[in-house]
Amino acid sequence: MLKLEIVTPEKRVLDAEVDSVTVPTASGEAGILPNHAPLVSALKPGVLAYSVKGSTDRIAVSSGFVEVNNDKVAVLVDTAETAEEIDAASARGVRDAAERSGSSTALVTAEEAEAAREAVDLADARMAVAAR
Numbered sequence: 695m696l697k698l699e700i701v702t703p704e705k706r707v708l709d710a711e712v713d714s715v716t717v718p719t720a721s722g723e724a725g726i727l728p729n730h731a732p733l734v735s736a737l738k739p740g741v742l743a744y745s746v747k748g749s750t751d752r753i754a755v756s757s758g759f760v761e762v763n764n765d766k767v768a769v770l771v772d773t774a775e776t777a778e779e780i781d782a783a784s785a786r787g788v789r790d791a792a793e794r795s796g797s798s799t800a801l802v803t804a805e806e807a808e809a810a811r812e813a814v815d816l817a818d819a820r821m822a823v824a825a826r
Contacts, residue, residue, distance in 0.1 A: 696728055698744055700753065700769040707753065707774040712744045715767050717760050718819075726762055733762040737771060739816035741823055754780065754819040757812060775820060782824040789817030 698715055700707040715726040718740025724733075737758045743750055758771030792813035 697766045700774050702771055702774055712746050714745045716743045726767055728765050730762050735760050739812050740819045752823045754823040756816050777823050780820045780824040782821055785817050785820035785824060789814055792817060
């Protein structure tokens, strides 16, 4: 078993014993099982999935970090939302606004374009989790 902790600046979202975790790292999805090698990685906005006794739950997470050490997975992110916390219509509206801001005809800085892309990725993750 793994001890999974998901923490945002506002609250501890999850503290549970799980069988496996999949996180959206900057270089792709990473699956974590018991006895995983130590790891520290940046996270990109996406869907974090975890399994307990054959049942899988998903949480939409923003960018942040994951640390794996001694069967403990610590996830530190700006936001983390379960399906019950997500309003799919609101997520769709945020996604549309982020796409418009990232593709506007006005010149945008690289930082603004990256922020818009992350907002779209997070909105996509929120919609995926809300849809279950």
